[in-house]
Amino acid sequence: MRQVNNVAAFQSWQDELMKSRNPNARIIIISSGTCGIANGSKFIIEALTEQIRKHNLDSQVSLRVTGCLSFCQIEPLIEIQPESILYTGVKPEDVPEIMEQTIKNKKIIERLLYIDPVTGKKVTYADEIPFYNKQSRIISGDNLKIDPTKIEDYISIGGYSALAKALSTMKPEAIIDMIKKSGLRGRGGGGFPAGVKWESCHKAHGDLKYVICNADEGDPGAYANRGLLEGNPHSVLEGMIIGAYAIGSNIGYIYIRDEYPLAVELFENAIKQAEECGLLGRNILGSGFNFVMNINRGGGAFVCGESSALMASLEGKIGEPRAKYIHMVERGLYDRPSCLNNVETWANIPLILNKDVDWFTKIGTGDVTNNPWGGSKGTKIFSLVGKVNNTGLVEVPMGITLREIVYGIGGGIRGNKRFKAVQTGGPSGGCIPDKLLDLQVDYDRLTEAGSMMGSGGMIVMDEYGCMVDVACYFLNFLREESCGKCVPCREGIERMWEILNDICEGRGQKGNIELLMELSEMVKDSALCQLGATAPNPVLTTLKYFYDEYEAHIKEEKCPAGVCKALIHYTIDEVSCKGCGACVKSCPGEAISGEKKKPHKIDQERCIKCGVCIDTCKFESVKIIPGRHPSVKKELVNV
Amino acid sequence: MINLTINGKAVQIERDKTVLDAIRKAGVDVPTLCYHKDLTGYGSCRLCQVEVTQKGRTRLVVSCLYPVAEGLEVKTHTERVEKNRRLLVELLSARSPDSKVLQKMAKEYKIEKPHFRLKSEKCILCGLCVRVCSEILGANAIGFAGRGTSKKIEVPFKEAPEDCLGCGACTYVCPTGAIQMESEARKRWALYLSSGDRECRYSRMGLISHKVCPNAFQCQRCEVDQRLEETLGTHPAFVAKPFSKLQPIRIDQFQIQPNRYYTAAHIWVKPLNGKFRVGVDDFTAKFVGRIDNIKAERAFSNNKPICELVIADRILPMYMPFSGEVVEINRLTRSVPSLSVNDPYQQGWLFSIKADNREQALERLLSPLKATALVKQHSEKLHQRLSKELGITMTDGAGNLVNNIPALLKEEEWNTLTREFFKPMV
CATH class of the missing domain: 1.20.1440.230 (NADH-ubiquinone oxidoreductase 51kDa subunit, iron-sulphur binding domain)
Known part of the structure; x- marks a missing residue:
């Protein structure tokens, strides 16, 4: 690591680092975010390190431990560069074979390849997988290129050049104007134009202002922010430093939920490195601008993702929201002007400064030239989960249809079932039905449909989901x-x-x-x-x-999807039941009886509808019938 | 003054008031449960909601928090508002069916029986008791615990709080009678007063001088109690306001925090975990206006400064009246030196230090009261030196101290002034 005291020194360091990146180098990339680690990536890293040593390949092969590569379904996954060969569901036992076959002899190991659930064909290269090639990974794509623990990696792909540009050539007003023109709207879900917020905070009266990053991602099923923080913490940090400079703030906070220990660790490390390099702290890059970052860990309250509750929590008070008739940009944390944005919003900032407004506004919907509310620009990362074939983090341009996400990227509904609804926007979002599958996903369309963008949760439900x-x-x-x-x-x-x-x-x-x-x-x-x-x-x-x-x-007292236990009953199909007795043994309520090789029966009063018999039956003879069994009285239903 | 209309009627009111103040001034009645005129607005019961129209945009707001604005049109009893209020009363009645206040309200809204299963909570979580205890008494003896449906009023760690004065203000403000001055509370006071003599709650609030209770805390039998409530017309806590003693003291343009020590060379000191936390006081902060760098070495004594504040090409050495060593530097002020000027008493602290002789160090520190006198004296002197002797205008149009004193002074003048106000102790 080097200490750089001015922009020229930084740029020459960056040039050096950029040149040191060899596009043809043999690199084994292993996805090791929280999801990867949970799937055993650490053991694979161990095995790979050992094998590289064993084969004396230290000089030819390098290992890159990255954050989440978004395709959580097929973890643990490794990608071998320069060809971008993707192996899925890798186990430590597979590592010697990978070294022997792929690294040494350049052979593909068929059984570790990804199988496209739609075509049933094996795919060798990452960019040939629809899950990846149908996305626009302008933010999350960098996760592949860097080790989140190394600031050099981030700088070598152009990181911190936006900060250098901002500090050396741009006035705060110019940066704010740029963000306003870009039409970037808050990625935390509210969709408030970031530039407008920055401008109000910049203009607000006060010597002391704060910038805050909201990383209290609490929606069930959403983990897009975690993916970014674990994969590319420096991009968020860079965005915050630029924002602080534009607003005129010297103190920043990031509020990360405590359930994300890896994100906390990596962000702490990022702050330390940036401080050591002179990219954070006193007199950043010789510009005279001071900025200090603090990490606060959230205690696990969902409501603390709300801006005023988050700030109360930062102050050490109870995490309760307050009325925002006086905006947080005027009186927020410690009653001082505060600008709070989501992780993803901050991560977009360096991108906009580097690539320019026109490039950014080409992505998305509407026209934001004169009205920052006029459309939704850029991309959005969704956590695509539920009953789809491909689950993971998907980054898509604003304006993509739900159909493209669910069927194109998500590969359709698992088990060829019928699509029923997709729930967007977290717990306070809404369920969007199949007739709106061609809805364009942006802030305004989702709100019109009665749902919202939220922090990007997207839970797909099939016909067996009761609304x-x-x-x-x-x-x-x-x-x-x-x-x-x-x-x-x-x-x-x-x-x-x-x-x-x-x-x-x-x-x-x-x-x-x-x-x-x-x-x-x-x-x-x-x-x-x-x-x-x-x-x-x-x-x-x-x-x-x-x-x-x-x-x-x-009215009919039945649950059509067969979910609500009080309004369904189980029966055994007399024709297909072979009388094998498997269900009798497995039933915890001893509700099934019957002679061998003769159709079995369920005692409705004893049945607790746990579903074990369905899982046990090889002949699919146990059926769920909507409505109560005629023999069961309303009061006697077990729930 | 601000002009606005309440249900079409024009009202004029001071700038810093809320819409509810204006509504009350107009003589209109809107229901409230979590509001008290002497406490900060909380906005939890939502009953005082009204429709406001400003610049053609109409929205629903709670009037107890919404600040008045010129030309605001307020409607207090629209169909939408009344519908919401009715349902809110219905929800609260289902929570606390035995509450007299809610029974009365339910009757007004013609709710015979709530649509929901009845609970039997006494407390409606309006938070009045919590606010009176912290804002008026400064005791913070009760607070909220839990969240969502399991939220409740609780004492810290569910143990009898030492900070409870037994003043009874919480029972006074409680709209539903959920908090009572019961024998439990009396036991708590007895515990608190282990010596055996029972100090009157009014004397503990600072309302009357020392008095021992002759009635075993049965205030209803006490003559003083009866007379006080009668004369004051409210709970005595609202008159005594013990919390005001914890509020910052203003001397001209400067503030002194009451809960810490000071030095004659304008540093505040707060004992913390066997060490001292130190920072510059508001006099220093306003005097220097900004700080570009803070230079410090580990050891300091009464003639070796604890640090030097660098303001452009000016240097201000800061002295402690005792010797010791710096054990921790505030990470924030190290990166952002001006923080110790912008927020001198909180985030902008400078160091944690250890004194070579703690007892002696404590003896040499000034109480807030003495510091107040000193700042008063220095403030007058500063005005004299700057305005009269050096001809420098030291306040701006709004009466605030200018923030560039170091730049206005010649080097020699700077040295003379700083030697006068920030001299080491000999």
């Missing part, structure tokens, strides 16, 4: 994660959940839907913060698009 149950699940999450300060959120959400839970457990009544609607409207209107105000979204969208499912639950 009332889904709404109930999210409301339960929000009920527990509400801070409990204001009445509409604390009491309103709880009562909404209570009604939904009643419906799911077979106690639905006439008037429930109307009451739900009434509560939703009131909570939306009256809640103190956005957690409360958006909490009715799961209910409102499912009511809007899947009204008949609610009716089926209440």
Whole structure:
């Protein structure tokens, strides 16, 4: 590492580092973010290191441990460069073979290749995989090129050149103007134009201002920010230093949830390295600009992702939101002007400065020339999870259709089932049905559909998902994660959940839907913060698009998707049942009986609908039938 | 003054007031549960919500927090607002069906029986008790615990808080009677007063001079108690405001924090975990205006400065009245030296130090009261020196101290002045 005190010294160091990158070098890249480590990447790294030593290949082969390479489904994965051969589901036992075959003899190991779930064919190279080549990985793509623990890696791909450019050639106002023109909107979900926020904070009165990075990603199923922080922490840091310079702030905070220990560790390391190089701290690159970064670890409250609650938490107070009639850019952390942006927003900043506004505005929807709200520009990283074939982090241009994401990148629904809905925007987002699959994904279209961008969660559901149950699940999450300060959120959400839970457990009544609607409207209107105000979204969208499912639950007393236990029953198909007795043995409730080689029967009163018999039966004879069994009285249903 | 309309009626009110203040001034009644005029707005019950229109944009806001603005049109009882209020009252009535206040409100909104399963919580979590305890008493003896549906009012770590004065202000402000001055509380005071003599709650609040309670804390039997409440018309805590003693003291343009020590050379000192945390006081901060660099060595004594503040080409050595060593440098001020000027008492602290002789060090420090007198004296002298003797205008139009004193002074003048105000102790 080198200490650079001025822009010229930095640039010559960067030139050196860039030249040292050899595009034809033999590099084994191993994805080792949290997901990789959980899948055993550490053991593979150990094995690879040992094998390289054993074969005396230190000078010819190098190992690059990177952050998450986004395709979480096929972890642990390794990519061998320069050819970009991709091996999936690698085990430590496979490593000697990889060294022998691929590295030494340049042969492909067929069994480790990725199999495209749509075509069923094996794919050798990473860029031939639809999951990758249909994305626009302008931000997350760098994860492949760098070891997140090495600042040199980041600098060698052009990192910190945007900072050098900003400090040496740009006035703060010019940077703000550029970000405004780029149409970059907050990636945390609100979609507020970043440039407008920066401008207000820049103009706000006060000697002391703060920039804050919100990395309290708490949506169930979303981990896009973690992917960035673990894969490329310096890009976020660089964005923050540039932002601080533009706004006139000298102190920055990053609020990372404590459940992301690796991200905390890597970001700490990034701060330390940047300080040692002179890219952070006193007199950055000789510009006279001082900036110091702090890491704060969140204690696990979902509501602390809300800006005012996050700032309260940073101050050491209870993480409760406050009314934002006076904006955070004027009175935020310690009542001083504060500019808070999401991880992904900050990571976009160096990119815009390096590549220019025109390049950025070419990606996305609408026209932002005169109105920063006029469209959605750039890319967005989604955590694509649920019942799709390819799950992982996908970075797509704004304006891509849901169909392209689910079927193109996601490879369609697992097990050839029918698509039912996709839930976007986290717990307070909404469920979008199949008839809106051609919806263009941007801030405004998603809001129009009753959902939102949120922090980029995208949960795909197939025909076996009950929408009332889904709404109930999210409301339960929000009920527990509400801070409990204001009445509409604390009491309103709880009562909404209570009604939904009643419906799911077979106690639905006439008037429930109307009451739900009434509560939703009131909570939306009256809640103190956005957690409360958006909490009715799961209910409102499912009511809007899947009204008949609610009716089926209440009027017909059946769960059409076969999920809500009180409103379904299990039967054994007499024709296909071979009477093997496997289900009898596995049933924990001793509810199945029958003679050998004769069709078995389920005792409805004892059946707890756990589903073990379905998993056990080789002949698919156990069926879930919507509605109660005629023999079971309403009160006797086991739930 | 700000002009706005409440339901079409024009109202004039001071700039820093809320819409609720204006509504009350107009004589309009909107329901509230978490509001108290002497406490900061909280905005949790949402009952005071109103529709406001400004520049053609209409939105729902809670009036207890929304600041008044010129030309604001406020409507307090629109259909939308009343519908929301009714449902809020219904939700609260289902939570606390036994509360008299809520029963009355439910009656007003013609709610016979809530649509929801009844609970039997007494507390509606309005937070009035928490706010009165911290904002008026400065005691912070109760607070919120948990979140979401399991949120509740709790004492720290569920143990009898030593900070509780037993003043009863929390029971006074509680709208539902969820907090009571019960025997439990009395036991707590008895514990607190281990010596056996029971000090009157009014004397503990600082309202009357020392008095021992002759009634075993049964205030309803106490003559003083009855008379005080009658004369004051409110809970005595609101009159005594013990918390005000913890607020910063203003002397001309400068502030002195009451909860720390000072030196005659304008450094504040706070004992912390056996060490001292030090920083510059507001006098220094305003005097230098900004800091470009802080130079410090490990050891210091009463004639070797603890640090030198560098302001462009001016240098200001800062002295401690005792010797010791610097054990920790604030990471923030090391990177951003001006922080110790912008936020001298909080984030902008300079060092953690160890004194060679702790007892002696403590003896040589000034109390906040003495520091206040010193700053007053120095402030007057500074005005005299700058305005009268050197002809420098030292305040701007708004009455704030100019922030570039070092640049306005010639080197010789700088040296004379700094020697006068920041001299080492001999």
